[in-house]
Amino acid sequence: METFGSRLHRAMAERGPLCVGIDPHPALLARWGLSDDLEGLTRFSQTVADALGDRVAVVKPQSAFFERFGSRGLAVLESIIRQLRGAGALVLLDVKRGDIGSTVAAYADAYLDPSSPVHVDAVTASPFLGVGSLAPMFDAARSHGGGVFVLALTSNPEGASVQRARGADGRTVAQTVIDEISQLNEGAQPLGSFGLVVGATIGETGHDLSKVNGPLLAPGLGAQGGRAADLRTVFGDELSAVLPSYSREVLGAGPDPAALRAAADRVLADCRAALTAAGQ
Numbered sequence: 379m380e381t382f383g384s385r386l387h388r389a390m391a392e393r394g395p396l397c398v399g400i401d402p403h404p405a406l407l408a409r410w411g412l413s414d415d416l417e418g419l420t421r422f423s424q425t426v427a428d429a430l431g432d433r434v435a436v437v438k439p440q441s442a443f444f445e446r447f448g449s450r451g452l453a454v455l456e457s458i459i460r461q462l463r464g465a466g467a468l469v470l471l472d473v474k475r476g477d478i479g480s481t482v483a484a485y486a487d488a489y490l491d492p493s494s495p496v497h498v499d500a501v502t503a504s505p506f507l508g509v510g511s512l513a514p515m516f517d518a519a520r521s522h523g524g525g526v527f528v529l530a531l532t533s534n535p536e537g538a539s540v541q542r543a544r545g546a547d548g549r550t551v552a553q554t555v556i557d558e559i560s561q562l563n564e565g566a567q568p569l570g571s572f573g574l575v576v577g578a579t580i581g582e583t584g585h586d587l588s589k590v591n592g593p594l595l596a597p598g599l600g601a602q603g604g605r606a607a608d609l610r611t612v613f614g615d616e617l618s619a620v621l622p623s624y625s626r627e628v629l630g631a632g633p634d635p636a637a638l639r640a641a642a643d644r645v646l647a648d649c650r651a652a653l654t655a656a657g658q
């Protein structure tokens with residue numbers, strides 16, 4: 379079975395290094411002339427999936443905006459996931475799950491087992507209970523060709539006080555996460571299936587990302603103030619597996635599908651220029 383890392387590597391080569399989020403904020407629904415209800419959620423998500431599912435490498439639905447509408451919102455999410463995967467996009471569900479291992483096993487069943495209605499290509503996970511507690515997700519990802527992106531250095535300003543705290547061995551919490559994920563990816567070709575989330579807003583990381591050998595998801599671009607050019611500052615020489623991620627910056631161009639596509643093309647060109655200018 380082809381690994382997630384391999385599938386992602388190919389998708390980024392064929393479609394370009396870009397992830398677009400589906401974040402149906404109430405303010406965006408209003409801006410699109412849609413109601414803040416199930417119908418608005420459905421039309422918004424379908425419009426984005428129709429416009430971008432066949433051209434963007436990775437689409438990242440933000441689960442929270444679907445969960446707002448309860449079980450009917452989750453049904454919309456399931457249908458959008460099917461549509462996006464059918465159009466050839468890899469679906470990264472942003473759910474940031476984490477718990478004790480026995481519960482993480484249930485999350486792994488939910489998101490990474492192909493028999494689940496909410497099965498996706500990859501999920502985001504929180505390491506706050508220890509990277510080791512996520513082992514059932516890593517095992518499921520290996521068994522089913524899925525991926526897991528673990529939070530390391532997040533794009534929000536509040537993250538630093540926890541992520542940059544130092545443990546007894548002098549390493550920061552984030553570096554410990556980075557090192558443990560790097561071990562999981564050791565020897566993987568062409569790219570490991572275990573990724574890290576490193577915000578595009580954080581400036582020089584001061585962390586060693588050189589051994590990760592897995593994808594580096596970079597949210598925080600656009601609406602949170604990060605610019606494509608910042609990717610070079612944040613990631614230094616480790617640009618080859620950076621996956622820039624935009625939500626509101628692209629979504630704000632809708633609801634016209636052509637305008638959504640143009641916005642995605644524009645940010646992809648900006649990111650390519652930033653990544654290429656550094657010799658990639």
Ligand SMILES: O=c1ccn([C@@H]2O[C@H](COP(=O)(O)O)[C@@H](O)[C@H]2O)c(=O)[nH]1
Pocket residue numbers: 399401440472531532533534575576577597598599600601602623624625626627
């Ligand atoms: O460090 C992180 C981790 C995840 N996110 C998520 O990405 C999008 C960002 O949306 P924008 O509209 O592009 O700001 C959103 O779903 C966040 O929950 C993040 O921003 N930072």
